[in-house]
Amino acid sequence: MTKEGLSEKFSEAELSGDGIFLLIPQRPPMTMVDSFYGCDEDEACCGLTVKEDNLFCIGGRLTEPGIVEHAAQSVAAMVGYGNYLKNLPPDIGYIGEVKSFRFFVLPEVGDRLRTVVKETVSVQGTTLASAKVYVGKTLVAEGQIKFSLKDGKQDQR
Amino acid sequence: MDNNELIEKINQALADEFEIEVEQITPSASVKDTLELDSLSLVDLIARMEAVTGVKIPGSDATKIRTFQDLYDYLAERV
Numbered sequence: 750m751t752k753e754g755l756s757e758k759f760s761e762a763e764l765s766g767d768g769i770f771l772l773i774p775q776r777p778p779m780t781m782v783d784s785f786y787g788c789d790e791d792e793a794c795c796g797l798t799v800k801e802d803n804l805f806c807i808g809g810r811l812t813e814p815g816i817v818e819h820a821a822q823s824v825a826a827m828v829g830y831g832n833y834l835k836n837l838p839p840d841i842g843y844i845g846e847v848k849s850f851r852f853f854v855l856p857e858v859g860d861r862l863r864t865v866v867k868e869t870v871s872v873q874g875t876t877l878a879s880a881k882v883y884v885g886k887t888l889v890a891e892g893q894i895k896f897s898l899k900d901g902k903q904d905q906r
Numbered sequence: 907m908d909n910n911e912l913i914e915k916i917n918q919a920l921a922d923e924f925e926i927e928v929e930q931i932t933p934s935a936s937v938k939d940t941l942e943l944d945s946l947s948l949v950d951l952i953a954r955m956e957a958v959t960g961v962k963i964p965g966s967d968a969t970k971i972r973t974f975q976d977l978y979d980y981l982a983e984r985v
Contacts, residue, residue, distance in 0.1 A: 844983045853966040861980040868954070872965030895946060 759786035759865075760867050761774035764833075773822055774839045779821040781840035785826050792859040793827035795819075801858045810855040811862075816890045817847055818860055820880035823864045824896045839898040845875060849893030859885045868892075876899040912959070919958045923950055925976060932961050933975040940974075957985045 762784040764771060769782055781803075784796035799806065799817050805815025819845045829839035856862060862882055869877045877896045882890040907915075921928045924941045928953060931940060947967060955977075956962045961984045964970075971977050 762917050836943055870952045870962075872952060872968060873945050875949050877953055893947060897946060 754796075755806060756861050758789070759848065762796065762872075763787050765796075769826070770839075771833050772839055773828040774841055775825075780816075780822070781805070781815065783832070786843040786863070788827055788830045793823065793830065794865050795823035795826050796862060796864070797862045799858050799860045803858075806858060809858045811857075811860075813852050813890075814857065816856070816862075816882055817844075817850060817892075817894075819861065819862060819863055820866065820882060820890070820892070821847075821894050821896065823866045824876060824894050826879045827866050827868065827878070828896065828898070834868060843897050843899070845895035846893075848893040848895065850890065851879060851889055852890045854884075854887070854889045856884050856889055859892045862889075869893070890897060907985070909982055912982055916978065916981065917959055917974075918951075919954050920951070931974055934973055937971060937974055937977055938950045955981060961963070961985055963968070 759879060761902060763786060765784040769780065769785060770776070772785055776782070782795045782797055784856060786794035786796060799811045803811065803815065825839070825842050828842065832839055848859050862884060864880055864882045866878045866880045869879060875895060877895050879893050880891065881888060917928050917931045918940060920941065926940065937943065941947070941951065952963045952968055959981050962982050963980065967980065971980055
């Protein structure tokens with residue numbers, strides 16, 4: 750388990766509850782982000798409380814695919830934030846690739862995930878972003894996600 | 907870093923990233939064909955070049971780079 754500092758700049762949720770649907774197209778039970786803490790030039794922060802009925806929970810713990818899906822939806826929320834600012838609905842996107850993901854611990858039911866995603870490159874509708882997933886100040890997973898908008902649409906930010 | 911060292915670093919990084927032999931990379935060869943680039947892997951090229959040289963290639967410039975010589979010239983001018 751790795752302990753690292755989590756950025757303090759995204760301290761309060763800007764969108765939560767149904768508001769998250771303004772940023773991502775997923776709907777329950779596939780929604781894996783419940784809060785959006787903000788976005789600056791190339792970085793955003795999202796959150797998720799792990800609930801017992803989460804599709805990706807087994808034996809009271811969020812499994813690796815659930816962590817990846819949460820990270821991918823966090824990237825989608827960062828991309829969708831540009832649409833939100835322009836009063837546009839979120840675009841459909843796909844996970845293009847999951848790279849170099851490492852898992853240090855599987856979060857338990859009741860844990861609160863906070864994930865910082867940072868855009869590395871965005872070109873022709875495809876975004877490569879790094880993701881760091883925390884519970885409290887503990888880094889539970891990190892890796893890279895390649896996220897591609899449907900039909901190669903350009904990021905609206 | 908002189909030009910030859912820069913080219914060597916670029917070639918080795920691309921060979922590692924795209925799992926090809928360094929010998930396949932020649933100045934006149936097509937970047938797209940040699941690396942079998944598509945819209946998904948283009949971001950890997952840009953990210954790797956930024957990591958190696960510190961130069962961020964905007965998407966609008968990336969699409970203009972045809973050969974490895976174009977890539978070397980672009981990066982050498984900005985590194």
